[in-house]
Amino acid sequence: MESIKSRPVVTCEELCAAGSPYGAPRKALLTAGEFLKMVRVISGHSLSRRTLQLYSSPGLRLLPLPIHFRGNTAHYLHPEHTVRCALLLHLREAYFLPLNLVKEVLDAVSDEHCDLILSGVLSAQDLIRLARDGAKAWLKEALVGRAARSLEAARVLGKTIEQAGEPVSMVSALAERGRAEGRVPALAGGR
Numbered sequence: 001m002e003s004i005k006s007r008p009v010v011t012c013e014e015l016c017a018a019g020s021p022y023g024a025p026r027k028a029l030l031t032a033g034e035f036l037k038m039v040r041v042i043s044g045h046s047l048s049r050r051t052l053q054l055y056s057s058p059g060l061r062l063l064p065l066p067i068h069f070r071g072n073t074a075h076y077l078h079p080e081h082t083v084r085c086a087l088l089l090h091l092r093e094a095y096f097l098p099l100n101l102v103k104e105v106l107d108a109v110s111d112e113h114c115d116l117i118l119s120g121v122l123s124a125q126d127l128i129r130l131a132r133d134g135a136k137a138w139l140k141e142a143l144v145g146r147a148a149r150s151l152e153a154a155r156v157l158g159k160t161i162e163q164a165g166e167p168v169s170m171v172s173a174l175a176e177r178g179r180a181e182g183r184v185p186a187l188a189g190g191r
Contacts, residue, residue, distance in 0.1 A: 004029070004067050009075065012037035028078045029067065035076040035085075043086035043118075045093050055088065062088055062103055087114055095124045104131035 010028045015038065018026065030038055032049060040046055056063040063085055066074035076082070084106065091102045108131045109117065116122055122130070 004069070004077070007077070010034070010078075012041060015078065016041065026078075029075040030078050030082070032066070032074050032076070035078075035081065038078065038082050039085045039089065042082060043089045045086075045089040047085070047089060052085075055085070060099065060103070062099065062106060083111075083114055087117060090118055091127070094120065095127065097124065097127070101128065101131065107131070 007027050007029045010030065012030070012034045015026070015028065015030075032052070036047055036049065036052065052063070054060060056065055063081060064077075066076050066081070068074055087109070088102060088106060091097050091105055092099075097105070105117075105127050113130070117127065
């Protein structure tokens, strides 16, 4: 088991400069302010400290509790807390799901389904079914059908099959969109 204290405390800018939040994220600790910046970079949605505390409160428990060491400073785990928070915000903002249903979806979702939800491939009904029934064969069938429709749409738009079928991590796609929209923090290296 990995020790939490072995993770370095980093800033959002350092993670973005290393390229690690997109793709194979490096494990790190973030202070509350840096965590909120990182969630905004990944998901495109803002979150206040008060709402963050509410989401990790014992009454809701939508997010795991932060780690407290080195005094009373709260630290959040990257990527564990950041991806879950980005997913939570996406479910609230994109699908307008109530908190009790968001909790059901978050509890039912495994790590491999996070990209599917963040990409918007699944509908609200699919998410509710995923939360209530779990990931069963219907999910695979739904995704195959959607992939076939997206390939057909790509063909109609004039893209090649290779361009349409190119596997892209949703976190990296969101990061590229964030860079294009200017949400990625300015880095010291002049980027």
